[in-house]
Structures are given as C-alpha cells and as structure tokens.
Amino acid sequence: MQISRVLIADDIEKECVDILKNNGIEVTIKTKQKEEELLETLPQFDAVIVRSATKITDKLLRAAEGKLKMVGRAGTGVDNIDVGAATQTKTLVMNTPQANSRSAAELTCTLIVSLPRYVPQAVATMRDGKWERKAFMGEEIFGRTLAIIGLGRIGLEVATRMQAFGMRVIGYDPIVSKQQAAEKNIELLSLDEIWPQADYITVHVPLIKQTENLINKEVLGKCKKGVRIVNVARGGIVNEEDLVEALNSGQAAGAAIDxxxxxxxxxxxLINHPNAICTPHLGASTIDAQLRVAVEVAENIVQFNKGNPLGILNREVLQHY
Structure with a gap:
C-alpha cells in the first residue's frame, strides 16, 4: 500500500510539502475546512496531515472508509483524532512524538524555575510602575524534591535539566523499572509515596481515562502544604477547580499551567489567580519544534512507502495492508 495523494489540512512548514513532493507524492494544501467540506474532501486522498486545529472525527473517518488510509499528526497529542474510529475503519494514525519533546521540556523547566521567584508577577508590577521587592521574596529550588509523573521522553529531559539545578528527582511510571529510573538518577516510587514528598509535581502523561483528574482535591490534600503543580502535558490531568481551591487555602503555593x-x-x-502562571499552550511553540514536526511527519510518510511504518499508533491496522 502506497501513499500517493496527501491533503494538508492545517498550516505547516514548507519543508513538509517539499519532502513529500520530492518523493513523488502529490500534495494539496487546503486548510481551515469545516466538517461539511472535509466530508467531501477526505475521500479523495490517501492521507491527511493535521496539526491540532482540524478534528478528525468518527463521522469523517466513516465517510472516507476504504479510501483514506492514514492520518498524520504533526505533533504528539492525538486528542483531535478519533483513534478508535480510525482503527475500526482500518485507517492508520501516525504521530511525531520525538519532535517537540525538547521544547516541551524546556518550557516545563522555565515554569518550575519561575514559580518560586514569581517572575511573571514581578514583571507585571514593574510595568505598572511599581517597585515591590519585598512582595516577591522567593525560594531556591536547590535541594527541593521534584516529582515527575510520566518518565517518557519529556519527563526524562525535564529530570536531566532540573538535576543540574540541584533538585532531587523522584518519579512514577508504570512501565519503567527501578533500574531504568536509577540510571537517570531518579527514585521510582508509587503515587502514594510521591504525594507527601514532592515540593514540585510536573505531569508528563497522555490524557486517558486513568490520568483524567489525576491531580485532584484528594491528591492535593495528601501533598505537602505549599506544593507547586506544573502541567505542560494535557488539559484535564489536573482538576482546575480543585487546584484553585488548593491555591486559595495555601495547600498549593503555586501552579504553572500551559x-x-x-x-x-x-x-x-485559575488564570486570574495571583499564584498561578498560565500560558496559552506553548509547549511545542518554538520555531525548532515546528520545523521538526513538519519534517518528521513528511519523512514518516516517505518511509512508510518504503516499507518502514514509523510512528504508527494503531499498529494492528497494518495487518490489513
């Protein structure tokens, strides 16, 4: 099975188009289509490349069944793709998990360092013409305990960088062994062991049934008073209302949410809380990451045509081709 016609449904760097065309693949760029338009468009292509704007729904996949063979996600998360429906319609779903790991890790570290020094809040007061040094007495992160929930690519990159700041790193990941964690100087613990030890908690897991509302009122109550929470992964892993309640009571000293x-x-x-730093989903928003995801999604399609199925999430579909 070959991918010969590709629809690019969201804005993407020119390098993606160039790679596909240079390998004999016909490319059509048509962005910002509504579902009604996509119902007619998708069946005309072997594959569609999306970012996060276009949603590939069950309805679309059913309409293109037997014709559309692949959905390529230029990025990591596939919240906007109905992977279950794709599997049922024998449509491959491919993503690019490595391309934006560094950018997401760097933003996470930036937020961790900013939290105890109140950097955004201090900048805001300076712009208002104030000079409030005493209001922003901070804390060092040296010697503090950072808990990383999810020790995949991003979690491990965060660990390496924050260890350089002198933080003790503990972590949880059900598919990582204690030996693997120890090789990265991470103490692998259960979640119940993590909550009372962590000064900072950062989550790097997908949003699935098991992780939805993972950080909630009950969990925050088990944490140290003054814990700080960071989420650059997916909305819904941290319960926003429960977090605000913890910030109001002082149980949480700060939060950084992207x-x-x-x-x-x-x-x-949450956005308006004085002890929260909120950013508009900037984890992968670097020039470097955007170029890498564009190149990787194109190269993966080229490799697929050569018999190397890279980045396929529902690999069980491969048996049908």
Missing part, C-alpha cells in the same frame, strides 16, 4: 480542559479557557479563576 494546557486547559477547554482551549481557549472560559474558566478564569
């Missing part, structure tokens, strides 16, 4: 249940978020209590 992703939200609803984007753009309508729930403003």
């Amino acid at each position: 992703v939200f249940v609803e984007e753009p978020p309508k729930y403003r209590d």
